Amino acid sequence: MRGLPPLLLAAALALLAAPFGARLLAQALGADAEPFPADRLAGLALTHAGLALAGVLPAALLGMGLGIAVTRRAGRGLRPAADAFAAAAQAVPPVVVVALAVPAFGFGLWPTAFALLLYGLMPVLRATVAGLESVPPDIRAAAVAIGLPPSRVLSEVEWPLAWPVVLDGLRIALVLGVATAAVGALAGATTLGTPIVLGLQNQNQVLVVQGAAATAALAFAAEGLLLMATGRRAGDAA
Amino acid sequence: MIAFEDVVVRFGATTALDGVSLQVGAGELCALVGPSGSGKTTLMRLVNRLVTPHAGRVLVRGEDIARTDAPALRRSIGYAMQSVGLFPHRTVAQNIGTVPRLLGWDRTRIARRVTELLGLLRLDAALADRLPGALSGGQAQRVGIARALAADPDILLMDEPFGAVDPITRRELRAELRRIHAETRKTILLVTHDPEEALELGTHVVVLRDGRIVADGPPAEIIGPGSDAFARDLLGGGQPALRRLSLLPATEALDATPPPPGAPELPEEASLADALSLMAETGQDRVALAGQDGSVAVATVLRPGA
Amino acid sequence: MKAAPALAACVAAAALLLPLPWLSVAPNRLLPGEPLSALAALGWLVAPPCLLLGLPALDRVPPTVAAALALAAALLLLVLTGGAAAERLQGLPPAARAGLGIGLWLALVAALVLAAIRMQPLALATRALLVAAALAALLAAASSGAFDALSLAVEYRNRADAVQAALLRHVALATAALLLALLVAAPLAWAGFRHPRLAGPVGAVFAGVQVVPGLALFALLIPLLAALLHAVPALRDLGLAAIGPAPAVIATAAYLTLPLWRGLSAGLAAADPAAVAAAHAIGMGEARITREVRLPLALPVFAAGLRVALVQAIGLVTLGGLVGAGGLGALVFEGLAQFATDLMLLGAIPIVLLALLADGLVRSAETRLAVAA
Numbered sequence: 001m002r003g004l005p006p007l008l009l010a011a012a013l014a015l016l017a018a019p020f021g022a023r024l025l026a027q028a029l030g031a032d033a034e035p036f037p038a039d040r041l042a043g044l045a046l047t048h049a050g051l052a053l054a055g056v057l058p059a060a061l062l063g064m065g066l067g068i069a070v071t072r073r074a075g076r077g078l079r080p081a082a083d084a085f086a087a088a089a090q091a092v093p094p095v096v097v098v099a100l101a102v103p104a105f106g107f108g109l110w111p112t113a114f115a116l117l118l119y120g121l122m123p124v125l126r127a128t129v130a131g132l133e134s135v136p137p138d139i140r141a142a143a144v145a146i147g148l149p150p151s152r153v154l155s156e157v158e159w160p161l162a163w164p165v166v167l168d169g170l171r172i173a174l175v176l177g178v179a180t181a182a183v184g185a186l187a188g189a190t191t192l193g194t195p196i197v198l199g200l201q202n203q204n205q206v207l208v209v210q211g212a213a214a215t216a217a218l219a220f221a222a223e224g225l226l227l228m229a230t231g232r233r234a235g236d237a238a
Numbered sequence: 239m240i241a242f243e244d245v246v247v248r249f250g251a252t253t254a255l256d257g258v259s260l261q262v263g264a265g266e267l268c269a270l271v272g273p274s275g276s277g278k279t280t281l282m283r284l285v286n287r288l289v290t291p292h293a294g295r296v297l298v299r300g301e302d303i304a305r306t307d308a309p310a311l312r313r314s315i316g317y318a319m320q321s322v323g324l325f326p327h328r329t330v331a332q333n334i335g336t337v338p339r340l341l342g343w344d345r346t347r348i349a350r351r352v353t354e355l356l357g358l359l360r361l362d363a364a365l366a367d368r369l370p371g372a373l374s375g376g377q378a379q380r381v382g383i384a385r386a387l388a389a390d391p392d393i394l395l396m397d398e399p400f401g402a403v404d405p406i407t408r409r410e411l412r413a414e415l416r417r418i419h420a421e422t423r424k425t426i427l428l429v430t431h432d433p434e435e436a437l438e439l440g441t442h443v444v445v446l447r448d449g450r451i452v453a454d455g456p457p458a459e460i461i462g463p464g465s466d467a468f469a470r471d472l473l474g475g476g477q478p479a480l481r482r483l484s485l486l487p488a489t490e491a492l493d494a495t496p497p498p499p500g501a502p503e504l505p506e507e508a509s510l511a512d513a514l515s516l517m518a519e520t521g522q523d524r525v526a527l528a529g530q531d532g533s534v535a536v537a538t539v540l541r542p543g544a
Numbered sequence: 545m546k547a548a549p550a551l552a553a554c555v556a557a558a559a560l561l562l563p564l565p566w567l568s569v570a571p572n573r574l575l576p577g578e579p580l581s582a583l584a585a586l587g588w589l590v591a592p593p594c595l596l597l598g599l600p601a602l603d604r605v606p607p608t609v610a611a612a613l614a615l616a617a618a619l620l621l622l623v624l625t626g627g628a629a630a631e632r633l634q635g636l637p638p639a640a641r642a643g644l645g646i647g648l649w650l651a652l653v654a655a656l657v658l659a660a661i662r663m664q665p666l667a668l669a670t671r672a673l674l675v676a677a678a679l680a681a682l683l684a685a686a687s688s689g690a691f692d693a694l695s696l697a698v699e700y701r702n703r704a705d706a707v708q709a710a711l712l713r714h715v716a717l718a719t720a721a722l723l724l725a726l727l728v729a730a731p732l733a734w735a736g737f738r739h740p741r742l743a744g745p746v747g748a749v750f751a752g753v754q755v756v757p758g759l760a761l762f763a764l765l766i767p768l769l770a771a772l773l774h775a776v777p778a779l780r781d782l783g784l785a786a787i788g789p790a791p792a793v794i795a796t797a798a799y800l801t802l803p804l805w806r807g808l809s810a811g812l813a814a815a816d817p818a819a820v821a822a823a824h825a826i827g828m829g830e831a832r833i834t835r836e837v838r839l840p841l842a843l844p845v846f847a848a849g850l851r852v853a854l855v856q857a858i859g860l861v862t863l864g865g866l867v868g869a870g871g872l873g874a875l876v877f878e879g880l881a882q883f884a885t886d887l888m889l890l891g892a893i894p895i896v897l898l899a900l901l902a903d904g905l906v907r908s909a910e911t912r913l914a915v916a917a
Contacts, residue, residue, distance in 0.1 A: 139324075141323060178757055
């Protein structure tokens with residue numbers, strides 16, 4: 001039930017983003033700009049969620065694969081490079097990555113896609129490595145000693161034990177993906193960040209509130225749904 | 239059953255085993271004992287290829303294991319260790335059933351085997367659906383042994399299996415192991431640093447020191463007068479002769495003289511040490527032995543078999 | 545040869561030898577140029593940097609030499625490209641620009657990663673010395689005019705004052721946000737330590753803030769602050785405004801509370817309960833125990849939280865450029881709005897360097913504190 005508060009928060013923010021909610025708030029603020037229509041906002045939310053998912057999911061799969069590879073005996077040599085890369089990516093926020101990607105990819109969807117790839121890959125890679133390393137060595141040793149072949153040691157013992165940590169990484173990746181897709185509006189991607197940027201440029205506070213509330217609602221929804229998934233897993237085991 | 243032929247194992251610059259040869263016969267309970275760093279665990283881990291020798295060969299059931307598939311070899315050999323290593327995300331029944339499942343047993347056969355093993359290890363059947371986190375140390379250890387026995391392997395490797403439990407549980411588990419060995423007649427290789435455990439459980443005791451075998455034989459012999467001084471010191475705790483008396487049955491000192499009237503009586507299974515203790519307690523120099531016509535005299539106790 | 549340095553050297557070599565855009569000559573700062581590959585731009589001169597990048601990947605080369613070679617290779621790449629750019633621009637009108645392509649950036653990053661990997665086993669002082677020497681060489685090359693023809697250098701010459709002001713402003717905003725966050729997190733961490741029941745809800749709120757996308761929080765603060773000022777006009781007299789540094793500092797601080805609070809809480813809990821019990825037993829008072837037992841053990845853990853917060857502050861303040869707070873982010877967004885790549889890089893590159901510098905500095909302080917404790 002850890003997922004319930006974020007989901008409730010997401011619902012409240014979505015109400016705030018809806019035109020009547022935004023208009024109420026605008027009146028309270030003394031602004032009288034015309035709100036963004038609900039159907040266009042919903043369309044943007046859908047593109048936003050789709051973009052974040054389409055960017056983060058393949059990257060997350062890659063992150064899990066790399067995380068498994070660098071914890072195997074053969075891939076251990078790549079470990080320092082993966083650690084350094086992950087640490088460096090953490091030092092640079094999505095907005096800077098999107099900006100740095102513009103010269104390379106031009107305006108449009110691609111800088112955002114690149115940033116989504118990076119922020120999908122890194123948290124999942126880190127979490128996968130951390131999760132696999134948290135498996136007690138004696139349990140792995142016992143699995144080998146009773147005759148599990150390496151692939152089964154991974155699939156039956158290491159992966160199930162690492163999974164909660166990996167799922168945590170997936171959650172962080174998805175939430176970061178929602179934030180990255182929002183920032184992508186600055187580089188020409190059409191997402192929920194677009195009304196925010198438009199509103200900031202035209203001093204239209206209603207648009208700013210709508211875009212910000214809708215983006216935050218999406219992020220909390222992603223967080224809530226994945227927390228639910230984590231909770232269910234933990235419940236299964238108990 | 240298991241044979242080591244001139245085996246050398248090195249870890250980096252250190253030599254863990256330096257030319258070790260050893261034969262372990264079928265049905266033996268062979269205790270490997272020695273100070274830490276003597277190579278006893280390494281010797282045991284050679285058997286299921288957790289360690290690979292740099293020189294020499296290891297034969298299991300007459301076959302050079304260097305040519306076998308390691309996971310398949312390991313599935314044919316039970317393995318129990320001090321830290322138990324139960325899989326925390328699987329129930330007790332699933333843990334026990336791991337190797338049978340790998341071997342492709344059907345579900346009912348696995349379930350039947352799990353019930354059988356819970357009985358053999360005197361574990362409550364209700365524990366089957368628990369997760370290992372809910373078990374006491376002694377219970378976890380029993381489940382670990384059940385998991386090792388699950389596919390009915392003819393060889394069982396035990397790496398200090400009772401090292402992490404309290405002394406009372408430890409004594410119970412030892413008795414359990416002796417009973418299981420007697421019932422199943424499996425070949426068991428037991429690593430221990432506890433000399434008492436080695437003497438009590440082993441039908442065959444091997445003493446290691448600095449990667450070499452210094453003594454190898456039945457417990458009463460290995461602690462006897464002709465044996466290696468280091469082995470006698472390690473196993474005898476300063477009183478090797480007394481330890482040896484506790485390993486020999488009182489029948490060893492039985493003579494035909496009928497017991498004097500009113501003499502105290504020893505139980506049937508008593509050892510020579512028990513006889514000596516009873517004599518010291520009652521002040522008699524000759525005692526009766528239950529189920530026997532003759533009696534045991536102090537002079538024969540001190541020179542058994544002479 | 546180990547895998548990680550070999551991989552970095554391979555990436556650098558690929559960037560040099562594959563037909564990736566390395567240098568592009570454009571008629572002015574806004575139009576895209578005609579891309580040239582490294583081989584086309586530098587010709588046979590790609591060979592020396594290739595060699596310099598190959599050697600550090602070999603195990604036999606000692607780490608100090610390897611790191612120095614990799615850094616030298618990065619510098620050489622820049623100098624050679626600067627020379628090639630000057631050559632290409634000869635005879636073109638003064639508005640023409642020679643921009644840097646993805647290939648060069650890739651090669652530079654790979655060379656620096658290679659240097660960083662090989663530096664790992666070295667002592668802190670040796671590493672600092674190597675980096676200082678590389679920076680001195682870079683500055684010397686820059687002042688001798690080696691990079692003058694590169695578009696980025698031209699852009700910097702034209703906007704030097706603005707860039708320097710933005711850098712100072714950026715640091716000031718980040719520092720203000722850090723202090724504000726500390727002001728919130730420290731008392732709450734102490735309260736949570738004394739009354740453990742508080743720690744759960746406080747942590748949940750701080751973690752919840754992290755979920756809000758940065759752009760949304762920065763933007764949302766403008767109307768919220770406007771409403772606050774509308775309701776309490778007296779705040780205006782204190783210099784608070786809905787647009788400018790206030791929303792940037794508040795929003796950044798909101799994200800910093802979690803790492804700071806976590807670091808402080810973990811630090812306070814770092815003292816071994818047995819050591820604290822022993823201190824009680826020998827008659828130390830609560831204040832004295834905190835000063836003499838808890839704090840020395842807590843400091844390295846605090847420092848780790850502080851490092852994460854500082855690095856995040858430097859990155860997050862960038863979004864302040866959107867809400868009128870200035871800083872390097874303003875340059876980035878101005879560059880994005882004008883499609884002026886060089887201006888954007890002038891904002892973005894210092895942000896990354898600043899974050900890495902802050903990370904390195906606090907990390908070395910951490911090691912020192914941990915050794916002292």
